[in-house]
Amino acid sequence: MFKLEERVSSLGVKVHGPSYPHRLNFYDTPPLYDVTIEDFESAALNRLRILAEIESCAARDRKWDETKNHITAQCEKYLPLKASSAKDVDKEGQRRTDQLGHFVLRLAFCRSEELRRRFVKAETTLFRIRYESEDSTERRSFLGSREFNWVAVDDAEKKLNAAELLTYYVKPDLFEKESYYKVRWTRVPDLVDQRRVFLKGGWAYVPSREQSSIVYKEFETHLEKDLMVTARYMPRLDEDTRLKGVLDNLSQGFLAGVSEWSATPTDPNAPSIKAEMIDELAVKHFPMCMRNSHQKLRADHRLNHFGRLEYGLFLKVLGLSVEEAIVFWRKSFDRITDDTFNKMYKYNIRHSYGLEGKRANYPAHSCQQILTSSGDPGCPFRHFSVDNLRSALVSTYGLSSGDVNEVMKTVKDNHFHVACTRVYEITHASGGVKRGEGVGGGESVTHPNQYAAASMALAKEREEKAEAMVIG
Known part of the structure; x- marks a missing residue:
């Protein structure tokens, strides 16, 4: 090691x-x-x-x-x-x-x-x-390459305990062909708990069909x-x-989890979004973390530095150009003068697009980065209080009490990205998303842009099908 x-x-x-x-x-x-x-x-x-x-x-x-x-x-x-x-x-x-x-x-x-x-x-x-x-x-x-310390039960011992062994076997006609191994009962607690093995003198008689339980416990x-x-x-x-x-x-x-989502714009031909589209996109397609940031921005006409950075990079990867980003943030900060905006915010916006400073193409933050942040703004599933989160799930997504309880259970178990994934499945059920499908192929949400992209792609697919039906 x-x-x-x-x-x-x-x-x-x-x-x-x-x-x-x-x-x-x-x-x-x-x-x-x-x-x-x-x-x-x-x-x-x-x-x-x-x-x-x-x-x-x-x-x-x-x-x-x-x-x-x-x-x-x-x-x-x-x-x-x-x-x-x-x-x-x-x-x-x-x-x-x-x-x-x-x-x-x-x-x-x-x-x-x-x-x-x-x-x-x-x-x-x-x-x-x-x-x-x-x-x-x-x-x-x-199995032959390792010593599992099990004892093969010979025919004599098998016959001696035949009556008891048969009570744990669902196919008596195959009993003669079955092989048994003895191990101390503490090595197969799952089989003992489910009453699937015969116990005698501290030994568990494990049929070959249950041999895997010994191997798993040993591992x-x-x-x-x-x-x-x-x-x-x-x-x-x-x-x-x-x-x-x-x-x-x-x-x-x-x-x-570990996100494989591309956190930087990679396709120059991908459709771009306009500043005036963001309000509608936030309601329809944003995960709870980014929707919360958008709501705070609209309510307070400001976001703190980390909130602007996190939300701004998300919008960048979503397809908001630097020109549109400047328009969006200027309209959002409508309580300050143009001069103040240019001095305090415009440079940072351009910097996040790699147009100032060291000109790096900064990626959007993944779920892991947001979850391990200080919590301002952070991930609602981790950083909100229980009461605030329950209220937000109802007011933001209109979840039923049953759905809210299901989501809160995963939050209680610290499976925050699973909670977000389940919210995606519930809110996109009308689009054909079923339980367990996640954001595609059964995968869980590991990046805010992954959530938004999957939601937008699903909406686009539904629009294309509707148009095809009209044409047809």
């Missing part, structure tokens, strides 16, 4: 670590090779995207098959891990990246009991998805112990200023 920490450098990759015979991995051996800071962070971010989406699926009460299919698709996109039989694929490279990302996230999430708990739960779910999807031959090969226990060991050595790592910022940022990943 700590060779990784001590050997991270900017010299490139010199791989001389272990080989990876299986996709399934208990991550016993840390990566013992040099990596660039970029690879260090990239491997972790791609894995964090998957883990955050797993947690999001759980918070949204998605069924197991839905979660499994969604996460499998996300893994293909961000964390591919092909079978040993796959041809023309760098399997070693994929497995090396998988292992590196896991160990980097161990460093980020070992820091508190709460982070460790959430990391273990998400990682165990990812392992289960991979285990269930694995080819039976490769699965047996993996979970193994990871919990390793995280505690990692936590004891964290002070040494904090001395490395190159990594501390990266790990601090990663540890916030469960708050709002």
Whole structure:
């Protein structure tokens, strides 16, 4: 573990670590090779995207098959891990990246009991998805490569306990072909709780069809112990200023996932918006954070510095040109003179568009940045009081009491981006958005511009269908 920490450098990759015979991995051996800071962070971010989406699926009460299919698709996109039989694929490279990302996230999430708990739960779910999807031959090969300390039940013991074992088996005609393994009952608490195993003398008799429960629990226990060991050595790592910022940022990943949304304008041919359109767009398409900023601006005719920066960058990425931005902000600050506006605000507007100062093309803030801000203006789901948030959900979106209670439950569990995603689904149900679809492909909201773009695209699609029906 700590060779990784001590050997991270900017010299490139010199791989001389272990080989990876299986996709399934208990991550016993840390990566013992040099990596660039970029690879260090990239491997972790791609894995964090998957883990955050797993947690999001759980918070949204998605069924197991839905979660499994969604996460499998996300893994293909961000964390591919092909079978040993796959041809023309760098399997070693994929497995090396998988292992590196896991160990980097161990460093980020070992820091508190709460982070460790959430990391273990998400990682165990990812392992289960991979285990269930694995080819039976490769699965047996993996199981045979480890010592799980289970005791095979021989035919004599099986016959001796046949009457009791049959009470836990739904297909008596297959009993003769079933194999059993004995483990201490504390290793399969889920099976004991659901009364799916026979208990005798402190042993649980686990049929082969339930063997996976032993494996999952072993993975979970193994990871919990390793995280505690990692936590004891964290002070040494904090001395490395190159990594501390990266790990601090990663540890916030469960708050709002990892956004892949392009936070800077990328398509010069994309339709632009005008200053006079923003009032209507805010009501129809803005997420709660940006709609709150717009409402404060309209009510007070001002926003503080961070509010102007956050909202201004959002509008920029949405398609508001610098010329239109100046028009919008000038009309919004209608209680000051032109001279005061030009002196105090015009330069900053141009600066945010990369036309002044160091001329950087500043990106819009992601949900994670907004959630971890001071809270002014911040994310309503995190920074509003319970009463204010309830009131805002009703007054802003007209949510029913049942919908409000559902959203508030996710807020109480600190799944703020899930709450925002659920609001999107509820308010766009008339446009065909169903529970669990999120902003497209089942994905959760991770960026305000992602929310707005999905809403605007849905409205455009409905308009085009309506026009086609009229023409037809």
